[in-house]
Amino acid sequence: GLSHATPRFPARHHGRAHMEPSSVQSTPARSGGSRYSLSGRGISSSSFSRVTRGISAMNHEFSVEVPQFELVDDPLFWNYHNVQVLIRIRPLSTIERVSQGYARCLRQESSQTLVWLGHPETRFTFDDVACETISQEKLFRVAGLPMVENCLSGYNSCMFAYGQTGSGKTYTMMGEINEVEGKLSEDCGITPRIFEYLFSRIRTEEENRREERLKFSCKCSFLEIYNEQITDLLEPSSTNLQLREDLKKGVYVENLTEYNVTTVNDVLDLLVEGAANRKMAATNMNSESSRSHSVFTCIIESQWEKDSMTHFRFARLNLVDLAGSERQKSSGAEGDRLKEAANINKSLSTLGMVIMSLVDLAHGKHRHVPYRDSRLTFLLQDSLGGNSKTTIIANVSPSNCSANETLSTLKFAQRAKLIQNDAKVNE
Numbered sequence: 001g002l003s004h005a006t007p008r009f010p011a012r013h014h015g016r017a018h019m020e021p022s023s024v025q026s027t028p029a030r031s032g033g034s035r036y037s038l039s040g041r042g043i044s045s046s047s048f049s050r051v052t053r054g055i056s057a058m059n060h061e062f063s064v065e066v067p068q069f070e071l072v073d074d075p076l077f078w079n080y081h082n083v084q085v086l087i088r089i090r091p092l093s094t095i096e097r098v099s100q101g102y103a104r105c106l107r108q109e110s111s112q113t114l115v116w117l118g119h120p121e122t123r124f125t126f127d128d129v130a131c132e133t134i135s136q137e138k139l140f141r142v143a144g145l146p147m148v149e150n151c152l153s154g155y156n157s158c159m160f161a162y163g164q165t166g167s168g169k170t171y172t173m174m175g176e177i178n179e180v181e182g183k184l185s186e187d188c189g190i191t192p193r194i195f196e197y198l199f200s201r202i203r204t205e206e207e208n209r210r211e212e213r214l215k216f217s218c219k220c221s222f223l224e225i226y227n228e229q230i231t232d233l234l235e236p237s238s239t240n241l242q243l244r245e246d247l248k249k250g251v252y253v254e255n256l257t258e259y260n261v262t263t264v265n266d267v268l269d270l271l272v273e274g275a276a277n278r279k280m281a282a283t284n285m286n287s288e289s290s291r292s293h294s295v296f297t298c299i300i301e302s303q304w305e306k307d308s309m310t311h312f313r314f315a316r317l318n319l320v321d322l323a324g325s326e327r328q329k330s331s332g333a334e335g336d337r338l339k340e341a342a343n344i345n346k347s348l349s350t351l352g353m354v355i356m357s358l359v360d361l362a363h364g365k366h367r368h369v370p371y372r373d374s375r376l377t378f379l380l381q382d383s384l385g386g387n388s389k390t391t392i393i394a395n396v397s398p399s400n401c402s403a404n405e406t407l408s409t410l411k412f413a414q415r416a417k418l419i420q421n422d423a424k425v426n427e
């Protein structure tokens with residue numbers, strides 16, 4: 001039991017997400033517009049050469065012609081692959097538009113292929129490419145919903161958001177967490193939507209299998225890894241938590257608080273609280289939250305009776321918002337600062353190495369997989385090449401401004417696609 005506290009944030013009644021709330025006025029967007037809308041406030045329309053349409057009563061709004069593709073929504077995907085890699089392209093930001101106009105470093109060619117337009121032009125294929133206009137709801141349907149189904153069937157499931165700072169990782173995983181009249185808002189990310197769906201599925205399953213006395217229980221925790229230290233985001237005085245390994249439990253975090261959750265509201269409360277603590281911890285340490293990894297975990301247990309036996313099943317759901325993948329500058333740092341700079345991205349660089357080793361393994365080469373070299377990879381070893389179905393959402397900006405970071409994200413995502421997990425039902 002958690003108390004309900006709504007509304008969490010001032011509810012936004014107006015339209016779709018706009019980029020960078022601080023610099024773009026949130027204005028009522030045209031409803032039913034098939035493209036995202038950009039408020040042209042302060043910039044005259046003539047400075048956009050590829051504006052195609054749109055003037056609202058209140059404000060100028062512009063749409064830009066970029067080919068759009070639906071996501072491939074393959075309900076059987078998880079039957080034959082355990083690792084799913086998706087790219088999500090976010091819309092151009094105001095700053096990008098101002099500095100580079102509409103120059104893009106990406107051209108999408110189909111629901112699964114993307115061309116990076118630098119030198120040399122490079123074509124990539126993924127399980128799915130979410131173009132700039134794909135809604136939070138649609139992305140959830142394709143990437144989040146199957147994870148819930150996996151968990152209900154007893155498979156561990158893990159989602160990672162990867163990408164440079166500002167590419168949309170947190171928007172994708174969390175979005176703007178609020179509800180309007182008991183419904184999640186359009187900007188809500190995958191995590192709140194996952195739990196909304198999970199609890200509705202649990203209700204139906206329990207109802208349908210009443211004679212088996214099927215019962216589910218869910219408990220959640222929320223942690224942050226910064227500078228190779230684990231902090232409990234739901235109990236921020238608990239810092240420097242330790243990882244332990246147990247034959248039955250697997251790898252777990254000692255003394256991490258867990259909350260039983262029974263409604264989507266319970267989860268939203270935890271998400272909001274954790275997000276606030278994440279920010280606080282970051283400013284205390286005089287750093288940016290872009291350098292920390294956050295892991296929201298839910299353990300879903302079920303039990304039922306059949307043939308006069310009690311059956312148990314459990315699944316772990318990990319939702320991971322990774323630190324920004326851009327290279328950290330450590331120039332000029334000495335002593336503790338230097339150590340910090342080296343540690344900050346240790347988890348991320350080890351993640352890259354673990355993936356490379358796993359790819360080698362998948363190709364029959366004998367390799368040691370350095371799971372234990374960082375907190376993140378140790379904690380999530382089951383989700384990488386292990387007993388889990390894994391979804392990686394690689395977030396990119398389409399702008400020329402970040403062409404190089406975008407390329408390195410696409411390469412990372414392509415490598416990750418070659419991992420082979422060995423997912424098994426936990427019974």
Ligand code: ADP
Pocket residue numbers: 017018019020021089090091132163164165166167168169170171172290324395
């Ligand atoms: P990251 O977590 O990778 O640093 P954010 O999720 O904070 O990046 O995104 C940076 C900015 O871009 C935020 O203002 C966010 O609201 C906006 N944004 C990101 N992705 C989208 C998207 N798909 N649609 C609309 N706005 C987005």
Ligand code: MG
Pocket residue numbers: 169170171290
């Ligand atoms: Mg973020």
